[in-house]
Each structure stands twice: as C-alpha cells, then as structure tokens.
Amino acid sequence: MSSDNNDFYAALIHELKNNLGLLSMTLDAIPASGDTARDAAVDAARMQCQGVVERLQQALLVYKANQGRLSPTIDAYSPHDLVDELARRAERLAHGRIRVVTEVTTDVPPIGFFDRDLVEMALINAVHNSLVYARSGIRIEAAMQDGCLAFSVRDDSEGFPAHILASLADGTPYRARGTGLGLQFARLIAEAHENRGRRGALRLANDGGAVFSFIVP
Amino acid sequence: MAFPPAASGKPAIDFGALRALVVDDYSGMRNALRLTLSNFGITKVQLAANAAEAIFQIRNKPYDFILCDFNLGEGRDGQQLLEELRHSNLISLDTVFMMVTAESFYEKVVATAELAPDDYMIKPFSAEVLCARLVSILLRKRAFADTYRHFRENQLEAAIGACDTLMRDQPRYAIDALRFKGEILNAMGRFEEAEALYKQVIAMRAVPWARLGLARALHLQQKDEAAEEELRDVLEHAPEMVAAYDLLADVCLAKKDPAAAQEALQQGVAVSARTVRRQQKLGEVAFDNGDLDTARTACTQAIEKGRHSVFITPADYGNLCRVQLQQGDLKAVANTLKFNKRMLEATPEGQLVMAVTQSVAYTREGKSADAAKTLDTVASLRAAGTHGDSHLMLDLASTCMANGRLDEADAVVAEVARNAHDSDALLAKARKIYADAGRDDAGSSVLASATADVRKLNNEGVVFAQKGDFRTAADRLLTACEAAPFNPRISMNAVWVILKHIDQAGMDEQMIAAARRQLGEAERQAPGHPRLAGLRLHLREIESRFGIHRKHA
Numbered sequence: 177m178s179s180d181n182n183d184f185y186a187a188l189i190h191e192l193k194n195n196l197g198l199l200s201m202t203l204d205a206i207p208a209s210g211d212t213a214r215d216a217a218v219d220a221a222r223m224q225c226q227g228v229v230e231r232l233q234q235a236l237l238v239y240k241a242n243q244g245r246l247s248p249t250i251d252a253y254s255p256h257d258l259v260d261e262l263a264r265r266a267e268r269l270a271h272g273r274i275r276v277v278t279e280v281t282t283d284v285p286p287i288g289f290f291d292r293d294l295v296e297m298a299l300i301n302a303v304h305n306s307l308v309y310a311r312s313g314i315r316i317e318a319a320m321q322d323g324c325l326a327f328s329v330r331d332d333s334e335g336f337p338a339h340i341l342a343s344l345a346d347g348t349p350y351r352a353r354g355t356g357l358g359l360q361f362a363r364l365i366a367e368a369h370e371n372r373g374r375r376g377a378l379r380l381a382n383d384g385g386a387v388f389s390f391i392v393p
Numbered sequence: 394m395a396f397p398p399a400a401s402g403k404p405a406i407d408f409g410a411l412r413a414l415v416v417d418d419y420s421g422m423r424n425a426l427r428l429t430l431s432n433f434g435i436t437k438v439q440l441a442a443n444a445a446e447a448i449f450q451i452r453n454k455p456y457d458f459i460l461c462d463f464n465l466g467e468g469r470d471g472q473q474l475l476e477e478l479r480h481s482n483l484i485s486l487d488t489v490f491m492m493v494t495a496e497s498f499y500e501k502v503v504a505t506a507e508l509a510p511d512d513y514m515i516k517p518f519s520a521e522v523l524c525a526r527l528v529s530i531l532l533r534k535r536a537f538a539d540t541y542r543h544f545r546e547n548q549l550e551a552a553i554g555a556c557d558t559l560m561r562d563q564p565r566y567a568i569d570a571l572r573f574k575g576e577i578l579n580a581m582g583r584f585e586e587a588e589a590l591y592k593q594v595i596a597m598r599a600v601p602w603a604r605l606g607l608a609r610a611l612h613l614q615q616k617d618e619a620a621e622e623e624l625r626d627v628l629e630h631a632p633e634m635v636a637a638y639d640l641l642a643d644v645c646l647a648k649k650d651p652a653a654a655q656e657a658l659q660q661g662v663a664v665s666a667r668t669v670r671r672q673q674k675l676g677e678v679a680f681d682n683g684d685l686d687t688a689r690t691a692c693t694q695a696i697e698k699g700r701h702s703v704f705i706t707p708a709d710y711g712n713l714c715r716v717q718l719q720q721g722d723l724k725a726v727a728n729t730l731k732f733n734k735r736m737l738e739a740t741p742e743g744q745l746v747m748a749v750t751q752s753v754a755y756t757r758e759g760k761s762a763d764a765a766k767t768l769d770t771v772a773s774l775r776a777a778g779t780h781g782d783s784h785l786m787l788d789l790a791s792t793c794m795a796n797g798r799l800d801e802a803d804a805v806v807a808e809v810a811r812n813a814h815d816s817d818a819l820l821a822k823a824r825k826i827y828a829d830a831g832r833d834d835a836g837s838s839v840l841a842s843a844t845a846d847v848r849k850l851n852n853e854g855v856v857f858a859q860k861g862d863f864r865t866a867a868d869r870l871l872t873a874c875e876a877a878p879f880n881p882r883i884s885m886n887a888v889w890v891i892l893k894h895i896d897q898a899g900m901d902e903q904m905i906a907a908a909r910r911q912l913g914e915a916e917r918q919a920p921g922h923p924r925l926a927g928l929r930l931h932l933r934e935i936e937s938r939f940g941i942h943r944k945h946a
Binding site: 189190193194196197198199200201202204205226229232247249250251252254256257260261264265267268285286287289293296371 | 419421422425426428429432464495515516517518519520521522524525526529564565567568569597598600601602630631
C-alpha cells in the first residue's frame with residue numbers, strides 16, 4: 177500500500193470514529209418520552225450503534241494484530257471501577273428491559289494489572305450479546321480464579337450454542353458471525369495478556385445461561 | 394439475582410459546581426460533548442476550538458475539568474497544549490485534564506510521559522464511561538488533596554508522608570501514591586530511595602513508567618550502564634515509548650557517546666515528531682556530530698511545531714541559522730531572519746541573535762563594512778546587558794576575531810569561560826576558535842585567566858565551607874557570582890553555603906535574598922539540574938523555620 181493510500185485510510189478511519197462518536201452521543205442524549213413504541217425504537221438504535229462501534233474496533237484490532245502491534249498497555253487499574261463502568265453502560269443499553277447486577281468478590285484486590293481499554297472492549301461485547309439473548313437479567317462479576325483476576329458476564333439465556341463452545345474449546349478457527357466473531361476477538365485480547373509465563377484466557381460455559389469469563393493473568 | 398445496583402456507595406460529586414472547558418476543533422463535537430456533560434449535571438461548560446483559545450480562556454479563569462481532543466487541526470495538538478499549561482503553571486494538580494483521542498496508540502505514547510493527562514478516552518466512547526472516569530479521577534484527586542497541598546507548598550517531606558499514609562489507608566491508590574512519591578524522591582535528589590521504590594513496583598508488575606523511573610534514578614546516580622540496559626530492554630518490548638528515547642539520549646550523552654544519543658533522539662522523533670524539546674535537542678546533538686542535514690531538519694521542525702509556544706526562544710532561531718551558516722547556505726540564513734524578523738526584533742535577546750548571525754554572514758561574504766556595523770549593534774546591545782547563549786557568544790567571538798576586533802573577541806570568550814568554567818565542551822570550542830585564528834597562545838591565556846579567577850573564588854569558597862566558615866565562603870562565592878553571573882555551578886554553590894551560613898548563624902535577610910536570586914539564575918541556566926530540588930527544599934525549609942511566607946508560583 178502506498179503511503180498516500182495509508183494517509184487516506186487513516187484520515188477516513190479518523191472521520192469514521194468522529195462520526196460514530198457523534199452518533200452515539202446524539203442517541204445517548206435523546207430523553208425517554210414515555211411512549212413505549214418510540215422509546216423502544218431509540219433503544220434499538222442505541223444497541224445497533226453499539227454494534228457498529230464494536231465492529232469498527234474489531235476491524236482495527238485485526239489490522240493491528242496483522243501488523244504484530246497488538247501489545248497490551250498494562251497499567252494498574254481498579255477492577256471495581258471496570259465492573260462499575262460496564263454496569264453503567266449495560267444499564268444504559270438495557271434501558272430497564274433487562275436487570276443489570278454486579279458482584280465483586282471480597283478477595284479481588286483493589287488494583288489489578290491489565291490493558292483497561294482492550295479488556296473493556298472484550299467485556300462490553302459480551303455484555304452486548306447477553307443483553308440481546310438474556311430473558312430477564314445479566315450479572316457482571318469480578319472474582320479470583322487460581323490467582324488470576326476473572327471478569328465474567330452471566331445471563332439467563334438459553335446459553336451458548338454447542339458449536340461455539342466446541343470450537344472455542346479446541347481453538348479451531350471458524351467462519352464466525354455476530355456472537356462468534358466477538359468471542360474470537362475476546363480470545364485474541366485475552367491471549368495477548370501475559371504475566372510471568374502465564375497467559376490470559378477466555379472461558380465459556382453454560383450454567384443457568386451463558387457464562388463468559390475473561391481471565392487476566 | 395439480587396445484588397445492589399452498580400455505582401452505589403460512592404461519595405457524591407457536585408457536578409453543578411464543576412467548571413468545565415471542552416477543547417475540540419470540530420464544532421459538532423464540541424456541542425455534542427457539551428450536551429453530554431450537561432446530561433450529567435455539568436452545566437458550567439465553556440468551549441474552545443484550538444490551543445490558543447484554550448490558553449486564553451484558562452488564563453482568564455480557572456477550570457476544574459478540561460476535556461481536550463488530541464487532534465486540534467492546524468497548530469498545537471492536545472499534548473502540546475497540556476505541556477504548555479503545566480509548564481506555565483496555568484493548571485494545578487487539582488485540575489482534571491482528560492485527553493480524547495482517536496488512536497489507542499496515544500496511550501502508549503503518554504503512558505510514560507512526564508506530562509501525562511489524568512486519563513484519556515479513546516473515540517468513539519460512551520457518555521457513561523466518560524462520566525465514570527471523571528468521577529474516578531475526582532475521587533482520586535480528593536484522596537490526594539493533602540499530598541498535592543504539601544507539594545504545592547514545596548513541603549516535599551510532608552508530601553511523601555501523605556503518600557505513605559495513602560498507601561496504608563487507601564490501598565486502591567497505593568500505586569498512584571508510589572508513582573507520585575517516586576517522582577518526588579527523584580526531584581529531591583534521593584535517587585537511591587527512588588531506585589528502591591521503582592524496584593518495589595516492578596516486583597509487582599513491570600509497568601513501563603516504573604521501569605522508566607528506575608532508569609532515571611540510575612542515570613541520576615551516574616549508573617549509566619545499568620540505566621541504558623533497562624531502557625534498551627523497555628524499548629525492545631515497547632518501541633513507541635517516546636519518553637524512553639529522550640532519557641536514553643541523556644544517558645548516552647553522559648556516557649560520551651553522542652552518536653548513540655542522536656540515534657535515540659531520531660528514533661523518538663520517528664515515533665512522535667511533534668515534541669518541540671526533542672527536536673531542539675536533536676538539532677543540538679546532530680550539529681555537534683557534524684550531521685548538518687539532520688540538524689537543520691530538527692531545528693526547522695522545532696520552530697515550526699513550537700511557534701507561538703513558550704518553548705521557543707530567540708536561541709532557536711540562532712541555532713537554525715548556525716546550521717545554515719555551517720552549510721554555507723547564506724540565502725537560507727537571510728530567509729530565516731527575514732521571515733522571523735518581527736518576532737526577533739521584539740526583544741533585545743532576539744535583536745542580539747539577529748545581529749550576531751548577520752555579522753557572521755557578512756563576514757563570510759567578505760562585506761566587512763556591513764559586518765562592522767552589525768558588530769557595533771552587538772556591542773551596544775551587550776553594553777546594555779543583553780546576554781546570549783554560549784554558542785551564540787562563541788560565534789560572536791570568532792566573528793570579532795575575523796574582523797580584527799581582538800579585544801572584543803577576548804572579552805566575549807572570557808565571559809563564556811567564566812560562565813562555563815567547568816564545561817569541557819564549551820572550553821574546547823573556544824580553544825578551537827583561537828587555534829583557527831592562529832592565536833593559540835592568546836586563547837590559552839584568556840581562558841586560563843578567565844577560568845582561574847572563577848575557579849579560585851569557587852575553590853576558596855568551598856574550602857572555607859569545608860572548614861565550617863560559611864560566612865566567608867558565601868562572600869567568596871557571591872564575588873564569584875558577580876564575575877560569572879550566568880554560571881549555574883557557582884550560583885548553586887553560593888546558594889548552598891548561604892543556606893548553611895543561615896543554619897549556623899541565624900537569619901540574614903540580605904543573604905537569603907541573594908540565595909533566592911542565585912537559585913533563580915541557576916534554574917534559568919540549568920533547568921532540571923539534579924542539585925536544584927535539594928537547594929530549593931533547603932531554602933523553603935529555612936524560610937518556613939524563620940516564618941517567611943512567600944507566595945509560590
């Protein structure tokens with residue numbers, strides 16, 4: 177690719193991000209009207225906008241990973257803050273249709289080391305999926321598992337389809353759409369986290385609904 | 394699933410009282426951000442379209458929260474704005490500065506920067522995240538209120554105590570407290586403690602800022618081999634960490650490896666070309682290395698990126714002209730002076746740069762009458778007390794010599810030598826000027842007598858100080874300061890003995906005024922010198938012991 181083309185793409189992406197940012201802020205600023213049909217349409221638009229944002233982020237992530245630049249910027253962050261942030265965003269997207277609850281177990285330290293923006297990107301995608309499939313509620317959790325920090329998103333849906341569980345378990349690539357695509361990215365991000373020889377991981381399970389667990393080493 | 398709702402149990406923030414400034418070059422985004430903020434209850438929102446507007450507004454009234462886009466179109470970017478605001482003390486540690494960026498790359502750039510924003514937002518972001526992060530920063534600032542107050546009042550010991558308290562009582566801020574404490578320790582010259590602190594953080598996790606802090610602490614203890622090893626390893630894993638290149642260049646210069654220093658700066662510039670100070674330094678180092686093309690590009694970039702900022706002085710124009718003169722490109726010199734004429738003519742320092750540069754150019758062209766005229770202008774500027782940087786003064790000396798104004802040349806060289814009696818590089822450059830003119834002997838005697846006086850007074854002062862006679866030591870060193878008014882080493886020694894004298898004999902108003910003056914001069918001549926912080930602290934401690942309350946910048 178010529179450098180002119182690169183500049184052109186960079187400028188386009190920049191504009192695209194601005195436009196999307198404006199669109200999502202504009203949608204966020206529309207107050208509830210009390211008219212159920214109208215509010216539902218605005219909520220649907222918010223969810224779709226969130227979906228487009230996620231696809232754009234994923235596209236950029238693939239670009240970076242292909243260039244070998246997907247290295248997390250690790251710093252100290254509060255797992256409590258991250259769970260709170262995710263819950264606020266989930267509540268905004270759920271708009272009262274789905275209950276959002278959180279739990280941070282007492283053994284979770286006040287500070288964890290991870291790339292906040294990458295981890296949040298993986299988790300908000302899981303939250304978004306759960307909001308689509310959940311019957312009545314989702315739960316965002318942080319807990320310790322084998323000395324690693326584990327962020328989980330649970331819902332009360334039918335659970336993950338068997339083929340997704342299987343393909344994630346044996347690590348085979350597959351032509352994924354929708355939910356599956358987001359999960360592939362979450363795995364990419366998890367595995368990019370590394371600490372003293374331990375690697376991050378993505379675990380999926382069905383336990384009264386879908387359970388998405390993101391393990392930070 | 395019965396759990397309490399999210400975001401409960403946190404102390405409330407009064408958004409209604411928060412004064413916010415949104416800086417974005419795109420009016421659609423400015424208005425959208427204002428609307429978003431007003432939805433949280435932040436109603437006092439002002440808007441600015443670029444760095445100049447933002448600085449104007451911030452000068453007019455203080456803000457509690459600045460939300461700034463990194464990309465501000467033409468002119469300075471958000472990071473340059475932040476650097477200028479902090480450098481000029483226009484915002485305090487209590488002000489929240491958040492950067493908005495379209496590039497997650499930015500976080501890597503600033504992750505270790507000396508001047509980092511409080512947080513950053515990657516576009517596109519949701520209103521909830523912006524709100525949550527703002528609350529989180531405001532709570533952190535609240536937790537750090539005592540630390541910041543002590544720091545502002547230059548009570549660094551107390552600020553460290555406050556950090557220790559935070560680490561003990563509020564573990565969620567332990568890492569932030571360690572980071573701040575490390576910076577204070579390095580600033581106070583307590584490098585060994587800083588080294589231990591950063592090693593403690595790295596034992597938890599090798600976060601980049603801790604590794605950089607460790608390298609800085611090592612460099613300041615002259616452990617440059619270990620510092621270089623640390624930095625090279627950091628950069629191997631994170632080549633975009635620009636602050637590491639700047640420090641690596643300092644380390645290489647300390648190891649007397651200017652070629653490696655230039656390479657490090659060039660790598661830093663390749664990652665981020667916008668930092669004025671990196672370009673300035675690259676210009677200087679490349680010039681000394683004889684790499685004139687690189688020097689010229691860097692000097693030009695520095696001026697271009699730093700135009701209208703506080704980081705550009707007349708010396709920067711002088712530096713560019715020096716490179717162009719060395720290249721024999723007299724036309725470029727004329728253009729540089731022409732295009733920046735108004736700016737240079739505005740101050741005596743600028744006029745001096747212009748006149749010296751013109752005199753060099755005229756001499757090259759063999760226009761001796763014009764050269765003589767500009768040298769007369771230089772002489773009258775100098776007679777009025779205008780002072781230039783050492784490189785400019787040495788250019789002047791060599792031109793005076795070429796025009797047969799030997800006494801003037803000797804006087805200028807003597808002034809440079811007195812003010813830099815311990816700088817091998819400058820003295821060697823001065824010696825070369827004499828050698829080129831076939832006046833080696835004259836040069837030796839000028840340099841010897843100029844440095845001898847200062848050295849003698851300085852050494853006498855030090856000897857008296859060692860004997861405990863601080864009063865006599867202070868007299869000698871203040872006499873040395875009169876002979877060498879811009880010599881940072883002498884100024885710092887003078888401050889040191891005056892403070893010891895007051896410790897011993899009690900308050901002396903005239904002496905402490907002299908100490909303040911000399912400390913100010915040393916800070917101007919050698920900003921960031923490792924001895925400065927300790928002296929400042931000692932001065933401050935004496936002032937508070939004797940009940941002198943001064944307003945701090």
